[in-house]
Amino acid sequence: MFKYLRVSVTDRCNYRCVYCMPEDGVRKQSHDDIMRYEEILVVIKAAVESGIEQVRITGGEPLVRNGIVEFIADVAKLPGLKDLTLTTNGALLPKYAMALKKAGLNRVNISLDSLNPKTFAEITRVGDLSAVIAGINAAIEAGLNPIKLNTVLIPRVNDSEIMDFVDFAVDKQIAVRFIERMPFNADERLAADPYVSQAQVMAVIAQKYQLEKSTDESLGPSNDYLVTGSRAGVGFISSRSQPFCQRCARIRLTSSGYLLPCLDSKVGVEVRGLTPDKVKETIKQLFNEKSSWQKQYACYASTFESSLSKIGG
Ligand code: SAM
């Protein structure tokens, strides 16, 4: 059965990352289109009762939605849930990290695509690097461990910073994960551009650090390593150079209430307003369908949604 559910609580965001959204943002869903927290809880509860062990709250930027801390507290109370996590761009963590920890959030992944203020502003279009660094420090202080940074490398934009990211992770004793950029239709200039592969990144890191394969069992698709002689980690989400479809146990809930068995799904199944039993039935059906796939690589050419901010990255 699916083990991992990603829940997008909003399609809105305070950033406009070039690989994720067009400059003027994605067409926003109206308030009525976005599921209310009570409706999302019904789906998460049914999912946990169906075997989901890990729930990740994401978006858009989950921390821009009002009431997010109270919602996290409600999810954390669900019996049977083993791990509750959040993916954020980090800008609002100085305000929320401690409250999220108290609400029962276990840990955070924080997106960080550059350690250079100018490049950071270029990639996020509107972001301020110092706010995210403050957010990372706030998460460390709050004990939202293990903290993982998510880094999407773009050729000739931030791929010269690979070693800086690993140095940063070693210094903070946290993990950095390099994500191979997926060709969503966010920015036409990027659509044709190649990604930076795990092998390329590892070759750079090897000039200074030795990596040993982590023995931790993870539910995710990440290839995880430890930096020898340190408590820092380096991970790779290599959906393009090393497709992991065959061991993917993930399902996603969009902010408008559709369940997607894959990022590459062409169709979603609406579960908003269904009874818990119907939601469970849908999850089972989607699992059976997904189990029969022979897919090896998702091309994202015409997915259900054109941006990860809408699907819940
Ligand atoms: N706003 C939050 C954030 O940035 O962490 C959560 C949502 S964001 C869609 C989740 C993750 O998806 C981020 O780490 C982001 O870098 C990643 N992402 C977005 N578009 C992507 C793409 N085209 N290829 C690879 N990763 C992508």
Ligand code: SF4
């Ligand atoms: Fe917003 Fe996250 Fe997409 Fe960047 S990656 S635009 S922070 S949703």
